[in-house]
Structures are given as C-alpha cells and as structure tokens.
C-alpha cells in the first residue's frame with residue numbers, strides 16, 4: 343500500500359499519510375484559523391503589504407499549495423489566478439474552492455479565485471499581458487526540516503518534497519514584465535541567488551523579496 347492515500351469522505355477530498363497519526367489534509371477555506379487570520383490580520387498581514395494589495399488588482403499565485411495565501415489575497419479584494427503543478431493538490435484545491443462557493447462566508451471571496459493545474463514556468467511563458475503582481479512561495483529544502491512547519495503544510499512537504507529552483511520560476515516571472523514580483527523566502531538561508539530585490543519585508547521566520555518593474559507599453 344502506498345504511503346499517501348487520497349480519500350473521498352463526507353467533507354470532501356482529503357490526503358492522508360498512512361505512516362502518521364496526523365489529521366488528513368483537507369482544504370477548507372471556511373476553517374476557523376483561516377477565517378480568524380482573514381478577519382484579524384487585515385492590513386497588518388505582511389503578505390498583503392508585500393503585494394501592495396488593492397481591490398481589483400490581478401495576482402498570479404504561481405505556487406498555490408494549500409491556497410491559504412491566495413485566499414488572503416482574494417479576501418483583500420484581489421483577483422487571484424492560482425497555479426498548481428501537483429495534480430493531487432489541484433484536486434484538493436478544486437474541491438475546497440467548490441465548497442467555498444457554497445458557503446456564504448467565503449462565496450464572494452472564492453469567486454475571485456481561479457485555479458489552473460499547470461507548471462507555472464510553462465504557463466508564464468505563454469502569458470500575453472503582464473500581470474499586476476506575480477507571487478511565488480516555493481518549498482525550500484531547509485524549510486522541510488523546520489520544526490515550525492505544522493499541520494497541512496507539514497503533510498504537503500512530506501508528500502511533495504523539494505520544489506526545485508526558485509530562481510527558474512523567478513526568472514520566468516520577471517520575463518513577463520509584470521509590475522511587481524514577490525518571492526516568499528525563509529529568513530535564514532533563503533539566499534536571493536544573485537537576484538537582488540528592490541526591497542524586503544521581514545517577518546519572524548520568513549521574508550518577502552519584492553522586485554519592481556515598469557511594464558513595457560503594448
């Protein structure tokens with residue numbers, strides 16, 4: 343039997359690690375912790391400062407994962423395209439989004455979230471118009487060892503492993519000539535690999551590197 347199992351239960355699709363007692367992973371935008379963060383984080387949420395969130399702003403989230411960051415950005419009024427490479431994660435996300443559309447608390451937010459199952463590097467290569475903002479939050483190898491990583495993200499790390507080189511994704515994002523590219527990196531050991539950001543915002547364990555560009559006229 344394989345270590346990870348996709349289960350379809352009464353609440354929706356869940357990913358279970360058979361070798362752990364950890365709760366199966368379910369994407370639930372109506373979950374208490376996420377709603378609390380949405381209602382109490384507000385403008386203090388560093389992510390929203392990093393993307394300079396404004397209603398109507400178009401964001402491409404290249405690394406949708408559990409959809410937490412995408413949800414917070416959409417809750418602040420942004421229109422978010424979620425790109426996710428893993429078919430299993432994309433299925434969990436699609437399931438979470440469809441439940442989110444049925445809940446009055448999350449409905450209006452989830453209508454601003456569109457999911458595409460794709461590799462972001464390929465997808466960005468086909469992008470015709472620059473976006474307002476491109477957001478990248480890849481899994482870094484050393485983040486896997488961090489004791490601070492908990493819950494769904496921990497299971498995600500075990501399931502997916504290392505995400506590859508952030509530099510390749512960042513280069514693809516910058517090549518679209520989009521106005522703002524934001525990369526979330528670990529505070530310690532998250533080298534900018536020679537791609538020096540215009541500025542940084544720092545939190546306790548992570549930071550946001552912000553790259554600004556002037557889009558070419560079309």
Ligand SMILES: C[S@@+](CC[C@H](N)C(=O)[O-])C[C@H]1O[C@@H](n2cnc3c(N)ncnc32)[C@H](O)[C@@H]1O
Nearest residue numbers: 405406407408409410411426427461462479481
């Ligand atoms: C650290 S998680 C992102 C967490 C997310 N920000 C959240 O709030 O839940 C990274 C995710 O990005 C996805 N990913 C990594 N590289 C990608 C790529 N090139 N294209 C699309 N998805 C990618 C991985 O499959 C994984 O689900």
